[in-house]
Amino acid sequence: MQEVLKKKSLEKRVLAPRESRKTIGNINVQNPRMVCRNVDVYYDDKQAIRKVSIDIGRNEVLAMIGPSGCGKSTFLRCLNRMNDTIDGCRVTGKILFDGKDIYDSSVDVVPLRAQIGMVFQKPNPFPKSIYENVSWAPKIHGLAESKAEADEIVESSLHKAGLWDEVKDRLDQPGTGLSGGQQQRLCIARAIAVSPEVILMDEPCSALDPIATAKIEDLIDELREQYTIVIVTHSMQQASRVSQRTAFFHLGDLIEVGSTDTIFTKPSHQLTEDYITGRYG
Amino acid sequence: MSSSKNKSIAGASGSSRRERTIDIVNRRLAKRYRIEKRFRFYGLCSIIVSMVFLAVLLTSIVSNGYSAFFQTYVRLDITLDSAMLDRENPGKSNFQAIIKQSINKLYPEVEDRKSKRELYALFSSGAAFQLRDLVMRHPDLIGTTVSLWVPADDDVDMLMKGYIKRSVAENERRLSDRQLGWIDRLADQDRIEKRFNVTFFTAGDSREPELAGIWGAVKGSFFTLLVTLVLSFPIGLAAAVYLEEFAPKNLATDFIEVNINNLAAVPSIVFGLLGLAVFLNFFGMPRSTPLVGGLVLMLMTLPTIIIASRAALKAVPPSIREAALGVGSSKMQMVSSHVLPLALPGMLTGTIIGMAQALGETAPLLMIGMVAFIVDIPGGFTDPAAVMPVQIYLWADSPERAFLERTSAAILVLLAFLVLMNAAAVIMRKRFEKRW
Ligand SMILES: Nc1ncnc2c1ncn2[C@@H]1O[C@H](COP(=O)(O)OP(=O)(O)OP(=O)(O)O)[C@@H](O)[C@H]1O
Ligand SMILES: [Mg+2]
Numbered sequence: 001m002q003e004v005l006k007k008k009s010l011e012k013r014v015l016a017p018r019e020s021r022k023t024i025g026n027i028n029v030q031n032p033r034m035v036c037r038n039v040d041v042y043y044d045d046k047q048a049i050r051k052v053s054i055d056i057g058r059n060e061v062l063a064m065i066g067p068s069g070c071g072k073s074t075f076l077r078c079l080n081r082m083n084d085t086i087d088g089c090r091v092t093g094k095i096l097f098d099g100k101d102i103y104d105s106s107v108d109v110v111p112l113r114a115q116i117g118m119v120f121q122k123p124n125p126f127p128k129s130i131y132e133n134v135s136w137a138p139k140i141h142g143l144a145e146s147k148a149e150a151d152e153i154v155e156s157s158l159h160k161a162g163l164w165d166e167v168k169d170r171l172d173q174p175g176t177g178l179s180g181g182q183q184q185r186l187c188i189a190r191a192i193a194v195s196p197e198v199i200l201m202d203e204p205c206s207a208l209d210p211i212a213t214a215k216i217e218d219l220i221d222e223l224r225e226q227y228t229i230v231i232v233t234h235s236m237q238q239a240s241r242v243s244q245r246t247a248f249f250h251l252g253d254l255i256e257v258g259s260t261d262t263i264f265t266k267p268s269h270q271l272t273e274d275y276i277t278g279r280y281g
Numbered sequence: 282m283s284s285s286k287n288k289s290i291a292g293a294s295g296s297s298r299r300e301r302t303i304d305i306v307n308r309r310l311a312k313r314y315r316i317e318k319r320f321r322f323y324g325l326c327s328i329i330v331s332m333v334f335l336a337v338l339l340t341s342i343v344s345n346g347y348s349a350f351f352q353t354y355v356r357l358d359i360t361l362d363s364a365m366l367d368r369e370n371p372g373k374s375n376f377q378a379i380i381k382q383s384i385n386k387l388y389p390e391v392e393d394r395k396s397k398r399e400l401y402a403l404f405s406s407g408a409a410f411q412l413r414d415l416v417m418r419h420p421d422l423i424g425t426t427v428s429l430w431v432p433a434d435d436d437v438d439m440l441m442k443g444y445i446k447r448s449v450a451e452n453e454r455r456l457s458d459r460q461l462g463w464i465d466r467l468a469d470q471d472r473i474e475k476r477f478n479v480t481f482f483t484a485g486d487s488r489e490p491e492l493a494g495i496w497g498a499v500k501g502s503f504f505t506l507l508v509t510l511v512l513s514f515p516i517g518l519a520a521a522v523y524l525e526e527f528a529p530k531n532l533a534t535d536f537i538e539v540n541i542n543n544l545a546a547v548p549s550i551v552f553g554l555l556g557l558a559v560f561l562n563f564f565g566m567p568r569s570t571p572l573v574g575g576l577v578l579m580l581m582t583l584p585t586i587i588i589a590s591r592a593a594l595k596a597v598p599p600s601i602r603e604a605a606l607g608v609g610s611s612k613m614q615m616v617s618s619h620v621l622p623l624a625l626p627g628m629l630t631g632t633i634i635g636m637a638q639a640l641g642e643t644a645p646l647l648m649i650g651m652v653a654f655i656v657d658i659p660g661g662f663t664d665p666a667a668v669m670p671v672q673i674y675l676w677a678d679s680p681e682r683a684f685l686e687r688t689s690a691a692i693l694v695l696l697a698f699l700v701l702m703n704a705a706a707v708i709m710r711k712r713f714e715k716r717w
Binding site: 117122128137140190 | 601602603605606607610611618619
């Protein structure tokens with residue numbers, strides 16, 4: 001009898017939603033661009049993100065690191081409401097963009113996503129020509145009324161993404177015919193073609209060689225002058241090279257936030273230290 | 282110790298593997314290939330079986346039907362006597378009498394009325410209409426003698442084609458010995474021959490097999506399918522896009538989905554009953570018309586089109602949708618620029634399948650009166666019309682032997698249209714399909 005009870009209470013403990021762990025470090029910044037408070041994300045009944053609170057500053061690059069499956073992509077996709085497209089995905093908590101709750105029912109996601117652009121983890125060019133891939137978004141937003149304007153945007157975007165020299169002679173060829181790394185750069189060019197104010201990048205360099213990676217990192221540096229960038233990466237070096245602040249996620253919790261220097265030199269949490277020194281797992 | 286050595290496979294997965302992987306792989310390789318070979322053999326067998334069935338079907342239809350593309354004609358020397366023809370108003374003349382006169386000239390020895398009736402029965406009543414058309418077109422022929430090939434009666438046609446046997450006893454034969462003699466006389470004078478049956482492709486239905494044609498039914502089918510296509514493609518496409526891309530996923534949409542799938546399985550005659558109750562009785566639309574037929578067939582094809590279109594939309598990778606939404610496009614822009622172009626080939630295939638189904642459908646059309654005997658060739662959507670499958674059904678039901686071959690010939694025409702439609706589907710798919 002007692003054993004049964006014991007077993008039951010054990011099961012209950014396992015099944016009960018785990019409390020979120022407290023975030024170490026300063027989540028606040030001066031004059032933030034985006035403010036996230038107590039963000040929970042559920043896929044159906046499964047909770048993927050627990051009570052994440054963090055500020056994203058202006059003209060800063062925030063790097064999100066953490067082991068695979070810890071919810072980095074999930075959290076990133078909350079920031080421009082891409083999770084709306086997933087059936088059964090539920091987001092609670094507050095995410096403010098310039099002081100306005102983006103999950104408010106009055107918010108229109110179309111202009112929101114034009115302001116907060118995204119580069120996805122898997123390259124997903126349109127099954128159309130390279131030119132159309134880049135020019136489509138500016139066209140639908142009315143940023144490129146004439147052919148000349150569109151040409152100009154296509155060229156400068158591809159330049160910034162470091163793809164221009166490789167594709168300038170075959171802009172009318174399908175974007176899906178490019179190599180994986182080229183496709184990812186095409187997606188970056190597509191995202192920056194509408195000049196969004198915040199760019200969310202989900203492992204943009206995972207399929208790129210060191211040269212292309214360097215180009216993208218230069219681009220990120222350059223974009224930071226005007227824009228806010230959130231980047232998910234599995235490369236510690238990349239995080240330390242491009243970002244000013246770093247957030248470490250673990251199993252749906254935001255474990256530690258801080259300036260990149262601090263996180264990589266004097267991490268406060270044991271998990272963070274294990275992860276960045278490669279002892280994780 | 283030695284037994285564990287024999288069980289080397291068990292050890293292979295562990296760290297203490299005694300055998301190389303390639304040896305284990307090789308041992309099973311033969312079996313794996315055997316399975317593959319067997320499967321390929323089964324596949325080939327089933328294809329051969331279906332090809333054989335198709336070949337049997339086609340040969341039986343062709344062998345029954347090809348003779349309908351030829352028809353026996355008889356040459357008559359017709360004197361267009363100005364006494365019998367009014368130059369001012371030739372259409373009013375008694376062309377039947379003129380034809381009979383020229384027949385009498387061929388057989389001067391036939392005198393009594395009963396024999397004459399037997400004699401005239403060898404010639405189609407269409408001869409008079411043919412002569413009338415000729416005179417109306419060329420009034421200047423009046424007063425001359427023309428040599429005209431007129432259709433023979435279907436019994437003569439059947440005899441010429443060998444379907445009526447001379448060896449059968451006279452009282453069991455549709456032609457008497459005397460009639461056979463008259464026909465032989467025509468043959469001796471080179472007045473009888475089989476020619477290409479133009480009538481079959483240009484005429485509407487008729488009680489006389491030699492005058493019956495498929496053209497009225499072809500036009501009826503065309504108008505009917507046009508109504509069906511024009512209504513069901515846009516409606517089906519809109520419904521599929523809405524359900525797949527815009528509708529919230531909840532109980533109501535689940536309910537709709539289940540019902541659409543059920544509708545696809547509803548016996549087609551039920552749609553005919555519905556059409557009878559709604560379109561004819563409630564809205565009072567005209568019976569037997571392509572308009573109502575098209576509406577009924579639309580009800581029938583809609584579920585097919587919706588289901589196929591939804592499947593095509595589902596097959597579009599979600600990453601494309603994310604890409605479009607991620608740059609801030611509206612859902613409509615996402616659908617029209619990226620999702621629809623990718624789904625269109627599949628949607629068109631579904632539509633053509635639905636149309637092919639509709640082309641071959643009989644039962645629901647019987648309910649709305651399209652089974653009526655209609656001689657006139659329909660000129661529009663509200664003219665009474667027959668459609669090809671109903672025409673086939675009507676002919677198959679007729680007792681005359683000559684209608685039997687026309688049934689098969691009509692089936693051939695129907696099959697030809699199906700092949701054409703499917704070819705069109707393939708071409709359109711190729712056109713819209715971008716492989717990138
Ligand atoms: N569409 C979905 N439906 C259900 N569960 C999901 C879905 N997407 C992600 N998850 C779950 O949410 C958790 C977090 O996933 P997420 O993709 O955010 O991880 P991640 O940190 O981006 O990992 P990686 O570094 O491998 O990309 C995982 O446990 C995953 O299984
Ligand atoms: Mg991810």
